Amino acid sequence: xxxxxxxxxxxxxxxxxxxxxxxxxxxxxxxxxxxxxxxxxxxxxxxxxxxxxxxxxxxxxxxxxxxxxxxxxxxxxxxxxxxxxxxxxxxxxxxxx
Numbered sequence: 608x609x610x611x612x613x614x615x616x617x618x619x620x621x622x623x624x625x626x627x628x629x630x631x632x633x634x635x636x637x638x639x640x641x642x643x644x645x646x647x648x649x650x651x652x653x654x655x656x657x658x659x660x661x662x663x664x665x666x667x668x669x670x671x672x673x674x675x676x677x678x679x680x681x682x683x684x685x686x687x688x689x690x691x692x693x694x695x696x697x698x699x700x701x702x703x704x
Contacts (some may be wrong), residue, residue: 616699619698623695623698623699626695626698627691638677642673642676645676649669
């Protein structure tokens, strides 16, 4: 019986890990979608010229904006990380019949 409970616990851990990975993948896809949409808006509004002799400056500015946005998203992720960990632990440690 004890071996069955351990096996069940391992299965629950694996399921929780897969669920967490899906959440992370969805977040990454959302970030990439957001960045792409942001770049498209900047191009449409003329903030970034599609072809310019000064494209190096545009690329540098865009890289800086992207790095700042990534840092902001990392900070947001770090702020909710404890909540996600608690949620995963709650799901893993909850025994369902």
